[in-house]
Amino acid sequence: MMTPMRYVVLVLGLIISLHFILSFSHEDYGKATSISHLTDKIINNGPNPPYKTPVSDEYYHPSNDTVAHGRRANAAIVVLARNGDINGVMFSMKQMEDRFNRKFRYPYVFLNEEPFSDQFKEQITALTDAKVEFGLIPHDDWYQPPWIDEARASAARAEMVKNSVIYGGSVPYRNMCRFNSGFFYRHELLKPYKYYWRMEPDVRFFCDLDYDPFLVMQDGNKVYGFTVSLYEYEATIPTLWDTVKEFIHENPGLVSPDNAMAFLSDNGGDSYNRCHFWSNFEIGDLDLWRGEAYSKFFDFLDQKGGFYYERWGDAPVHSIGAALFARKEQIHFFNDIGYRHEPFQHCPQGEAHKRGRCWCDPGQNFDYEGYSCLNRYDRMF
Numbered sequence: 164m165m166t167p168m169r170y171v172v173l174v175l176g177l178i179i180s181l182h183f184i185l186s187f188s189h190e191d192y193g194k195a196t197s198i199s200h201l202t203d204k205i206i207n208n209g210p211n212p213p214y215k216t217p218v219s220d221e222y223y224h225p226s227n228d229t230v231a232h233g234r235r236a237n238a239a240i241v242v243l244a245r246n247g248d249i250n251g252v253m254f255s256m257k258q259m260e261d262r263f264n265r266k267f268r269y270p271y272v273f274l275n276e277e278p279f280s281d282q283f284k285e286q287i288t289a290l291t292d293a294k295v296e297f298g299l300i301p302h303d304d305w306y307q308p309p310w311i312d313e314a315r316a317s318a319a320r321a322e323m324v325k326n327s328v329i330y331g332g333s334v335p336y337r338n339m340c341r342f343n344s345g346f347f348y349r350h351e352l353l354k355p356y357k358y359y360w361r362m363e364p365d366v367r368f369f370c371d372l373d374y375d376p377f378l379v380m381q382d383g384n385k386v387y388g389f390t391v392s393l394y395e396y397e398a399t400i401p402t403l404w405d406t407v408k409e410f411i412h413e414n415p416g417l418v419s420p421d422n423a424m425a426f427l428s429d430n431g432g433d434s435y436n437r438c439h440f441w442s443n444f445e446i447g448d449l450d451l452w453r454g455e456a457y458s459k460f461f462d463f464l465d466q467k468g469g470f471y472y473e474r475w476g477d478a479p480v481h482s483i484g485a486a487l488f489a490r491k492e493q494i495h496f497f498n499d500i501g502y503r504h505e506p507f508q509h510c511p512q513g514e515a516h517k518r519g520r521c522w523c524d525p526g527q528n529f530d531y532e533g534y535s536c537l538n539r540y541d542r543m544f
């Protein structure tokens with residue numbers, strides 16, 4: 164007869180033997196259960212995504228350097244704006260220059276569906292020593308295509324206005340979302356570039372950025388960078404996910420292995436959890452959008468008409484594209500970039516706050532607030 168104590172010892176012995184066999188035979192199991200991984204989880208209170216390792220010192224230029232010499236990326240800062248956005252654009256750009264670009268001198272590309280006024284051009288050019296170009300958006304890349312059923316589109320807008328959906332009644336807003344989703348990276352002025360940083364009017368940059376984020380993207384083979392992620396309004400995208408699933412079903416070969424589906428869906432792709440990267444800030448690789456997978460994806464979405472029959476935003480469209488067509492390691496959280504677009508902000512914490520001489524209150528940080536999706540990003544690693 165075995166005593167209960169002997170049973171316990173026997174079962175423990177079996178578990179320990181199985182653990183050792185699995186540790187040696189399955190590398191992933193070994194890594195996941197290693198002491199260092201487990202202590203990391205306890206100390207850092209969760210998973211360990213790549214951004215928790217600070218950017219290496221070799222990327223930093225001393226903060227008193229006036230010009231960053233050395234390697235440069237093929238990159239531009241991109242701004243979509245109207246003439247009437249001039250004050251907000253200057254507000255953002257002055258900070259972009261002071262916190263970062265005064266030293267790095269990356270060129271700016273401004274885009275508009277109407278010609279920029281002389282006043283706009285003069286005031287903007289005066290803010291920087293970098294090259295500034297002003298481009299006109301081709302008519303068909305901006306305006307609602309003729310094959311959209313206007314009766315259906317206007318009925319959808321009226322319904323959204325009735326339901327108080329933000330920008331629900333606006334056609335220009337929809338043109339903007341469609342242009343940012345599928346056309347900006349094809350503009351003539353952006354053709355020479357590989358990387359871009361999207362900047363909007365009226366945003367804040369809180370910290371000095373003494374390293375070149377484009378080189379961090381390039382060297383790490385990253386394709387999409389963000390600072391804030393959150394949930395999309397369901398009312399703006401009722402059929403978007405079904406359309407995405409249809410596309411995946413028809414094009415399984417275009418989806419990346421090791422993608423970031425877990426950021427978008429909590430059930431393996433069955434439904435969309437509405438998480439997206441907030442696209443008013445993006446540092447990205449234009450070739451992600453120009454590639455076969457995203458090009459086909461955008462055309463597929465576009466011909467469904469959801470940019471006009473609903474109000475599909477460029478944020479969910481880009482986020483779904485990046486998450487499906489890149490590997491999850493290629494999506495980068497720019498932890499060092501303190502950033503605010505009303506009403507949310509990312510404020511770096513601890514050492515990163517100190518190093519960037521950030522002027523945001525570390526207590527005001529969206530990262531792990533209830534409406535943020537950063538925990539879903541973290542859990543992928």
Ligand SMILES: Nc1nc2c(ncn2[C@@H]2O[C@H](COP(=O)(O)OP(=O)(O)OP(=O)(O)O)[C@@H](O)[C@H]2O)c(=O)[nH]1
Pocket residue numbers: 242243244245248274275276277335336339362363364443505
């Ligand atoms: N040229 C042009 N640019 C536009 C138009 N509408 C919006 N934009 C730009 O597109 C970007 C996004 O527009 P926003 O109005 O900031 O949209 P949003 O960020 O969703 O909403 P806000 O909370 O109002 O900032 C900004 O860079 C705007 O300047 C437009 O009709 N024409």
Ligand SMILES: [Mg+2]
Pocket residue numbers: 363364443504
């Ligand atoms: Mg905005």
